[in-house]
Amino acid sequence: MGIGVEPATFVLIHGGGSSAWDWHLVEPELRGLGHEVVAVDLPIEDDANGISEYADAVVAECAGHRRLAVxxxxxxxxxxxxxxxxxATELLVFVAGMVPKPGESPAEWWSATGHDDLGIALDTRREEVDAFFNGVPDRLVDAAFEHARDQGGANWEQPSPLRAWPQVPTRFLLCRDDRFFPPDFARAHATERLGITPDEIDGGHMVALAHPRELAERLHGFWNRRGD
Structure with a gap:
């Protein structure tokens, strides 16, 4: 951990239509580096839920933990x-993440960022595998589809309740082989929305399944240097 560096509690939030299972290879790596881990299942299957309810679920899982890194x-x-x-959070990390503006709805994000213009097709399983799972072993791709969940979209037009950006040290980690959020798109996104130059890691969009040890080491490093 390094002299004088306290361990974090890493709070891991999965992507759309997915589950905390996505982090199951990263969790033991972070624990091996001395940290606590909380991987949250967002309540995505209920159409009545939106960003606010998803955040409520994460906040509830944070209870009793300290030194949080989201x-x-x-x-x-x-x-x-x-x-x-x-x-209270000491670090925020986006991993191939969607960065919102205060008050922006999930539906608005796609056009506002220019992602709609990329023309990425997700109509078939083959297209989904190509966009999300390049570099992931076949057995894990199959398991990921088994753990996938339907995500209700009734509240996608609802503005985010976020009103101001939290004052938390923030990093953005893009994936150099990402086909869903390609590197040029991710660099521009991080620069425009966060005003920072993103860090980079090898791997596609599902880097937590393809390179869990490397991802854990990068998160560990971000924590140790969060005050820089």
Missing amino acids: VAHSFGGLVAPLVCSRV
């Missing part, structure tokens, strides 16, 4: 800043 993958990025505005 890590959000993909769609989870829309939830993470709201969590950080509700609980």
Whole structure:
């Protein structure tokens, strides 16, 4: 851990249509580095829920933990800043994440960021595998589809309750081989929305399944250097 560096509690937020299972290979790596881990299942299957309810679920799981580092993958990025505005947090990390503007709805994000213009097709399983799972072993791809969950979209037009950006040290980690959020798109997104130059890691969109040890080491490093 390094002299004088206290361990974190890493709060891991999964992406859209998914579950905490996405982090199951990263969790033991973080624990091996001395940290606590809380991986949250967002209540995505209930159409009555939206960003606020997702954040409520994460906040509830944070109870009793300290030295929080919130890590959000993909769609989870829309939830993470709201969590950080509700609980004391020492680090916020987007991993191939969607960065919201205050008051922006999930539906608005796609066109506002220019992602709609990329023309990425997700109509078949083959297209989904190509966009999300390049570099992931076949057995884990199959398991990911088994753990996938339907995500209700009734509240996608509802503006985010986030009103101001939380004052938390923030990093953005893009994936160099990402086909869903390609590197050029992710760099521009992080620069425009966060005003920072993103860090980079090898791997596709589902980097937590393809390179769990490397991802855990990067998160560990971000925690140790969060005051820089």
